Amino acid sequence: MIITVGNEKGGVGKSTIACNLAVEAVRHRRRTLLIDADSQQSAMDFRAVRSENAGLPQFQAVGITKNTIHKDIQGFRGYDLIIIDSGGRDTQVFRSAILASDLFIIPVLTSQYDVWATQGTTRVLEEARSFKDIEARLVINQLIPNTIVAREASDLLEGLGVSLLKTRLHARVAYKQAIAEGKGVSEYEPGGKAAREIQALWREVGLK
Ligand SMILES: Nc1ncnc2c1ncn2[C@@H]1O[C@H](COP(=O)(O)OP(=O)(O)OP(=O)(O)O)[C@@H](O)[C@H]1O
Ligand SMILES: [Mg+2]
Numbered sequence: 001m002i003i004t005v006g007n008e009k010g011g012v013g014k015s016t017i018a019c020n021l022a023v024e025a026v027r028h029r030r031r032t033l034l035i036d037a038d039s040q041q042s043a044m045d046f047r048a049v050r051s052e053n054a055g056l057p058q059f060q061a062v063g064i065t066k067n068t069i070h071k072d073i074q075g076f077r078g079y080d081l082i083i084i085d086s087g088g089r090d091t092q093v094f095r096s097a098i099l100a101s102d103l104f105i106i107p108v109l110t111s112q113y114d115v116w117a118t119q120g121t122t123r124v125l126e127e128a129r130s131f132k133d134i135e136a137r138l139v140i141n142q143l144i145p146n147t148i149v150a151r152e153a154s155d156l157l158e159g160l161g162v163s164l165l166k167t168r169l170h171a172r173v174a175y176k177q178a179i180a181e182g183k184g185v186s187e188y189e190p191g192g193k194a195a196r197e198i199q200a201l202w203r204e205v206g207l208k
Pocket of ligand 1: 009016017179
């Protein structure tokens, strides 16, 4: 199974979600590879911090910022799960990351600006779908607790034409602090709200 986490829009939580899914995967003893397809290399930095903590289960990571990911990936054998953190700054690399995937997870924030900015991503997805069947799901991230009702957010996102996951990730300090320590939120604060959200995401995309 190959999952790409992507959105051309910056700062929506692509790296946060990709790294947390990689952590969930190793917690579930999946042989996991994280591909960092962003020249910013946030996922590689995360892996570097994590690898200094010998007590944590490790996963492999590799940076590929070329438009050949969908071809390169065919040579990567022996993994149960490959997760790609896509940058979106370079359209060719972004396209290649989408083409590589079985499932494309698009993190979105809930402002109208974010919805507009995500339309470019859904267009690239549509193009990629002329070559390959790719499942796609939107996931709301950084929802401010108690501000926007779920219905309002869903209405706003409906126009994007991609199904929305029921799991919503809220803005929580645990997401920031966990990453700084090279941990997933499940390790940073076991049983906490962020941990429950990431585990719900893991289950909802069928990875349990
Ligand atoms: N649910 C959340 N709660 C709190 N902070 C979050 C959450 N999700 C992401 N963040 C923070 O928002 C910022 C952007 O997140 P992240 O780097 O994961 O986004 P990105 O889409 O990968 O960005 P880029 O486009 O630069 O690659 C980071 O500082 C991250 O810690
Ligand atoms: Mg990123």
